[in-house]
Amino acid sequence: MSFLLLGLSLIFVLIPLILSKTLNLGLEKDAFVATIRAIIQLLAVGYILQFVFDAENFFYIFLMVILIIGAAVQNARKKGVSIRGITWKLVVTFVFIEVLTQGILLGLNITPATAQYIIPISGMVIGNSMVLSILFLNRFTSEIETREDETELILSLGGTPKQAIHRPLISSIQASTIPTIESQKTIGLVQLPGMMSGQIIAGADPLQAVMFQLLIIFLLLTTAVVTSAMLGFLSYPTLFNERMQLLKPEKK
Amino acid sequence: MTKDTQAAIQFSHVDYQSDGTEILHNITGWFPKKRITTLVGPSGAGKTTLFRLCNGLISPDSGEIYIDDKKISSYEPVELRRKVGIALQSAKMVPGTVRKNLALSFELQGKEMPIDTAEEMIRLVGLDESFLDRNAKDLSGGQRQKVSIARTLVMKPEILLLDEITSSLDRVSQQEIEELIVKINETYGTTIMWITHNLRQALSIGEYTWVMMDGELVETGESSLLKEPQNARVQTFVKGESE
Ligand SMILES: Nc1ncnc2c1ncn2[C@@H]1O[C@H](COP(=O)(O)OP(=O)(O)OP(=O)(O)O)[C@@H](O)[C@H]1O
Ligand SMILES: [Mg+2]
Numbered sequence: 091m092s093f094l095l096l097g098l099s100l101i102f103v104l105i106p107l108i109l110s111k112t113l114n115l116g117l118e119k120d121a122f123v124a125t126i127r128a129i130i131q132l133l134a135v136g137y138i139l140q141f142v143f144d145a146e147n148f149f150y151i152f153l154m155v156i157l158i159i160g161a162a163v164q165n166a167r168k169k170g171v172s173i174r175g176i177t178w179k180l181v182v183t184f185v186f187i188e189v190l191t192q193g194i195l196l197g198l199n200i201t202p203a204t205a206q207y208i209i210p211i212s213g214m215v216i217g218n219s220m221v222l223s224i225l226f227l228n229r230f231t232s233e234i235e236t237r238e239d240e241t242e243l244i245l246s247l248g249g250t251p252k253q254a255i256h257r258p259l260i261s262s263i264q265a266s267t268i269p270t271i272e273s274q275k276t277i278g279l280v281q282l283p284g285m286m287s288g289q290i291i292a293g294a295d296p297l298q299a300v301m302f303q304l305l306i307i308f309l310l311l312t313t314a315v316v317t318s319a320m321l322g323f324l325s326y327p328t329l330f331n332e333r334m335q336l337l338k339p340e341k342k
Numbered sequence: 343m344t345k346d347t348q349a350a351i352q353f354s355h356v357d358y359q360s361d362g363t364e365i366l367h368n369i370t371g372w373f374p375k376k377r378i379t380t381l382v383g384p385s386g387a388g389k390t391t392l393f394r395l396c397n398g399l400i401s402p403d404s405g406e407i408y409i410d411d412k413k414i415s416s417y418e419p420v421e422l423r424r425k426v427g428i429a430l431q432s433a434k435m436v437p438g439t440v441r442k443n444l445a446l447s448f449e450l451q452g453k454e455m456p457i458d459t460a461e462e463m464i465r466l467v468g469l470d471e472s473f474l475d476r477n478a479k480d481l482s483g484g485q486r487q488k489v490s491i492a493r494t495l496v497m498k499p500e501i502l503l504l505d506e507i508t509s510s511l512d513r514v515s516q517q518e519i520e521e522l523i524v525k526i527n528e529t530y531g532t533t534i535m536w537i538t539h540n541l542r543q544a545l546s547i548g549e550y551t552w553v554m555m556d557g558e559l560v561e562t563g564e565s566s567l568l569k570e571p572q573n574a575r576v577q578t579f580v581k582g583e584s585e
Contacts, residue, residue: 239434246397246430247497248423249450333401334419338361 233258356405380548427499435478483510
């Protein structure tokens, strides 16, 4: 594809802009900003990836992964400001997910240890982990609030913080992982997953594309459950003090 | 109050703040051991907050609380909460049957509730055994309050804090609970502290009374003080409540 053809494809941005204007949907500004950001961010990533692939240097791969994790933490932490030390809990979670997934992939030689594999897979895994963290933190902070009476009741009867937080924690882990599991049930029936479509368009053998997509699906399942569970178990102790008292949420 | 009785709970210059607003101010006073003391005062006076301090759900910002002459901070939180049982104002039920709710404090210790305990407790609070297998969320407000008392009593606490447990009960059930409180106190020698809006209850049940207003303890002594309060604000409060 050439830049000229890509330029022509901007028609697809024009259509919603015109519609939004005529129907007074008020989406113009957001749609415009989103388009510009997508162009700049993706082109920058494209050039950086090209550079990293050509350099064939592990240091650059490492740097890229750090960047991905940094950006994911930055995005997710906003949802968890009421939890003390959420930034570090997210860093630990994302690093653990990355080490776990790449450890298995590279350790068992499922994928080769090259930038071409490590970077996109890390991006997908961490990106998904970030979305899961946001879903989990949203749910967990609201569960804590709505079930405060029950948490307090259990503490008042001599239950431990872990017992008192058990139900909000488990239901938040379940609620945040259900969308991932549900969407995987219908995958391929309604729409082809983005990555697979991209590979097929770029000329890859469909069966190869499917096998990679399956690998990603398996990875994302691990990512979803491990992210929520890990973040949950890292977060709940900071909701209580050493006298087993439920602390007030930190001010935003 | 005559000093021949020991203090079950003693407050010494206790302050408690939340988000910078003072909720309890300089509370100094005591609750006699093995007696029934009522705690009265207008809404927002800080009565529930005082109970939460006693049960260790919160800690004072300054001052000291003594339970059986030992600093409250010297107790392990779980030990304290089992010794000083509380029936919370919300009478919140955990999902499941009434029996499950009664067994809660055993379950939290990883123990089985002894056989017949549920039956004994449900009868004690004046409900029939058929309630045990009902879903707790279908109970009426008054029934929930009764189950909530029974659930706390299961632990056989030495000190029992009851927060407005008769507020949604009819007159007959109120009387049953009043008799129950006296019975628990006589049978087990439990120290009972009881928050109530009802001055008739405070006069007829508790031997001693604390009157709280705006986060302060304004009067304390034998319940008869409510008949002729010294403090002007208490006079207004008593007059308003008895009308
Ligand atoms: N967790 C909290 N955070 C902030 N303020 C609180 C909190 N709990 C209680 N308060 C405030 O402290 C004051 C005392 O509340 P408390 O619940 O102790 O009153 P109360 O005497 O039990 O009232 P009521 O008779 O209505 O139950 C109130 O003004 C209340 O708004
Ligand atoms: Mg109250």
